[in-house]
Amino acid sequence: MILYSLTFYLFSSVAVLSALMVISAKNPVHSVLFLILSFVNASGLFVLLGAEFLAMILVVVYVGAVAVLFLFVVMMLDINFVKLREGFLQYLPFGALLGIVLVIELGILFLTDRSSNIYNNQTPLQPIVSEVENTKMIGQILYTEYFYLFQICGIILLVAMIGSITLTLRDKGGVKRQNIDSQNTVDASTAIEKKKVKIGEGI
Amino acid sequence: MTYDILITGLIIIAQILAVVVPVLISVAFLVYAERKVLALIQLRRGPNIVGPFGILQSFADALKLITKENIIPTGSNKIVFILAPIITMVLSLAGWAVIPFAPGWVVSDINVGIMYLFAVSSLGVYGIIMAGWASNSQYPFLGALRSAAQMVSYEVSIGFVIITVLLCVGSLNLSKIVLAQQTVWFAIPLLPMFIIFFISALAETNRLPFDLPEDESTLVAGFFTEYSSASFVLFFLGEYASMILMSSMTVILFLGGWLPPFDVYPLNVVPGVIWFTVKVIFILFLFIWVRGTFPRYRYDQLMRLGWKVFLPFSLFWVVATSGFLVYFDMLPN
Numbered sequence: 001m002i003l004y005s006l007t008f009y010l011f012s013s014v015a016v017l018s019a020l021m022v023i024s025a026k027n028p029v030h031s032v033l034f035l036i037l038s039f040v041n042a043s044g045l046f047v048l049l050g051a052e053f054l055a056m057i058l059v060v061v062y063v064g065a066v067a068v069l070f071l072f073v074v075m076m077l078d079i080n081f082v083k084l085r086e087g088f089l090q091y092l093p094f095g096a097l098l099g100i101v102l103v104i105e106l107g108i109l110f111l112t113d114r115s116s117n118i119y120n121n122q123t124p125l126q127p128i129v130s131e132v133e134n135t136k137m138i139g140q141i142l143y144t145e146y147f148y149l150f151q152i153c154g155i156i157l158l159v160a161m162i163g164s165i166t167l168t169l170r171d172k173g174g175v176k177r178q179n180i181d182s183q184n185t186v187d188a189s190t191a192i193e194k195k196k197v198k199i200g201e202g203i
Numbered sequence: 204m205t206y207d208i209l210i211t212g213l214i215i216i217a218q219i220l221a222v223v224v225p226v227l228i229s230v231a232f233l234v235y236a237e238r239k240v241l242a243l244i245q246l247r248r249g250p251n252i253v254g255p256f257g258i259l260q261s262f263a264d265a266l267k268l269i270t271k272e273n274i275i276p277t278g279s280n281k282i283v284f285i286l287a288p289i290i291t292m293v294l295s296l297a298g299w300a301v302i303p304f305a306p307g308w309v310v311s312d313i314n315v316g317i318m319y320l321f322a323v324s325s326l327g328v329y330g331i332i333m334a335g336w337a338s339n340s341q342y343p344f345l346g347a348l349r350s351a352a353q354m355v356s357y358e359v360s361i362g363f364v365i366i367t368v369l370l371c372v373g374s375l376n377l378s379k380i381v382l383a384q385q386t387v388w389f390a391i392p393l394l395p396m397f398i399i400f401f402i403s404a405l406a407e408t409n410r411l412p413f414d415l416p417e418d419e420s421t422l423v424a425g426f427f428t429e430y431s432s433a434s435f436v437l438f439f440l441g442e443y444a445s446m447i448l449m450s451s452m453t454v455i456l457f458l459g460g461w462l463p464p465f466d467v468y469p470l471n472v473v474p475g476v477i478w479f480t481v482k483v484i485f486i487l488f489l490f491i492w493v494r495g496t497f498p499r500y501r502y503d504q505l506m507r508l509g510w511k512v513f514l515p516f517s518l519f520w521v522v523a524t525s526g527f528l529v530y531f532d533m534l535p536n
Contacts, residue, residue, distance in 0.1 A: 002208065
């Protein structure tokens with residue numbers, strides 16, 4: 001149990017510290033790297049909660065794919081750091097408001113009577129040990145009870161995907177593309193074209 | 204109480220060492236084997252001076268590289284520059300935690316073993332991107348950009364291949380994946396997926412013919428152009444360790460892990476770990492053979508292969524496999 005709490009405090013403190021560094025680091029690339037560290041620690045917390053499938057999905061989806069592209073964009077853009085800092089005080093009240101709302105919500109959650117809710121006196125911060133793997137449990141709930149919501153999520157993602165493709169797809173003229181079939185069908189008679197060029201003129 | 208923790212800790216460390224040390228030694232011999240096999244393909248002799256048949260060549264090389272001066276470029280981002288090779292090395296070793304070498308021979312037999320392997324191999328791109336960015340130089344940066352796009356593209360088809368295998372197994376646990384192949388290795392019913400997985404593994408480990416991130420004829424040495432001595436050694440070891448890791452993943456998913464080819468008398472007496480090693484060596488030989496035989500792909504061809512050939516085909520195969528399993532009522536519970 002000591003090991004359990006030690007690892008919990010390790011993961012959570014690193015997660016909070018790296019989240020702080022995300023907003024305070026001067027270099028945006030460092031910010032993204034700290035964001036990745038924060039994701040990885042969050043997935044460590046999921047493992048401690050016994051939700052190993054969610055932990056791995058978090059790493060595969062957010063760290064392995066989303067953050068890579070994010071890092072890509074931040075590296076390619078030439079961002080003016082001084083200008084970015086200028087708006088800091090301007091946005092401070094709004095950010096503080098959001099933070100206060102979040103703290104109040106969390107406080108309400110902690111202060112409410114927990115025996116009345118669906119957890120039935122179970123302390124939420126403990127892994128629920130059961131015979132069935134939680135991958136299977138997620139599947140059983142997701143594809144039965146929340147089936148329509150799951151389908152809607154899929155359609156939303158599809159719409160977003162098509163939208164981003166139509167935004168970036170441009171049919172520019174004059175782009176030379178490789179056509180493998182036409183290359184393969186070339187033979188000696190079609191590879192060379194003979195032309196008689198008159199002296200003093202071009203083709 | 205405290206002694207218990209101490210003893211558990213010591214056992215865990217001993218288990219980790221029992222996996223990591225053989226992996227590092229096999230990396231050294233893999234480098235030697237690669238040079239020797241390439242030499243045979245190209246009708247040369249290969250390393251033959253250090254030790255009998257040149258067998259100690261890689262140890263001599265490692266010693267030479269480590270004792271050299273470690274140069275950190277002035278314009279580089281020093282912390283990220285030093286962190287990048289360390290991350291590459293650590294990630295290529297971290298995956299070994301879930302690999303079952305024989306029944307019960309596994310450091311951590313977790314329920315989501317295959318997801319863990321997939322996650323660790325998808326993190327591998329960070330070492331390369333960080334190296335390319337922190338070097339503050341054109342060639343490494345170009346190499347890093349190429350690698351980021353390449354690894355993200357091929358991960359998609361690797362994911363679908365893994366899903367196909369999981370459909371036939373019904374579990375994400377690596378030991379259960381191996382045990383599900385007792386009747387027939389998945390390489391036989393899922394042969395096209397096996398080929399796609401092998402080719403994607405080549406792209407994922409940046410091996411020839413897909414080694415565009417370090418393409419020496421256009422990018423000097425790609426993402427590790429600026430690296431020298433020990434940090435270069437870490438990249439080098441990391442590449443080969445992840446090569447062995449991907450080969451083990453191929454063996455577990457498609458070639459029946461530690462299982463013998465037929466469950467008959469002389470074959471099933473041989474310990475599982477030997478079957479596992481033999482199969483991994485076979486896949487590694489394929490990696491080297493491909494390197495010695497094929498020319499490097501052009502970058503647009505690489506992207507076309509990943510997105511326009513492998514992705515639709517593996518997606519189709521996922522649907523076909525699940526349809527087949529449902530129709531003949533063969534789905535694992």
